[in-house]
Amino acid sequence: MNELRLSIRQTFAAIGIESRAAQQSIQSYSGDQQIKQPQAEMNFSSTPAQLEIDSSQAWSALAKGPHMEWNQQLYSQMKSVFLQNLAQRVQEGHQMANITNKRNAFADIAKNKVFDQSLVNYIPETPDYDNVHISYSPGDVDTAITPSLVEIEYTPIKPEIQVDRGKLDIYLRQKNSISIDVTTYDWYK
Structure with missing residues (x-):
């Protein structure tokens, strides 16, 4: 089928x-x-420093100062030296007038005269380490700076x-x- x-x-x-x-x-x-930078402007001004040295006191202490100054210093002492000498003479006169003293007044006075110091101070200044005076004034520096701008060009x-x-x-x-x-x-x- x-x-x-x-x-x-x-x-x-x-x-x-x-x-x-x-x-x-x-x-x-x-x-x-491109980068450009012009230089900045700088202005400087200064005043000089001052150094002052005064050694007159040192020279005077060494007795090497001005002659007239040294003479003036000696003469200024004369009045007091005269008064001290006068007082010493008065005392010596009293010592000689004292007849009750058993010692020899003339021998004592002569002995004291040998060892007497001078009443005049011949050193005008006292020698010292700070007789030289130094003064220093530093100078000033003025600075003026004007900066310049940077120029940048980019392509x-x-x-x-x-x-x-x-x-x-x-x-x-x-x-x-x-x-x-x-x-x-x-x-x-």
């Missing part, structure tokens, strides 16, 4: 895709830069960009299809 047989065959569609990546190249160059250079576009191809690699066939079928075969 022959029967009819229905055969359905199907093929699916297939899509094909081909792609190529894009390529990009960039070349960037340094820009042109940029555009980068060179090259792009090779990519490619994307989409296509139908296999078509879809359905085939329906009716065939006879022999059951016993």
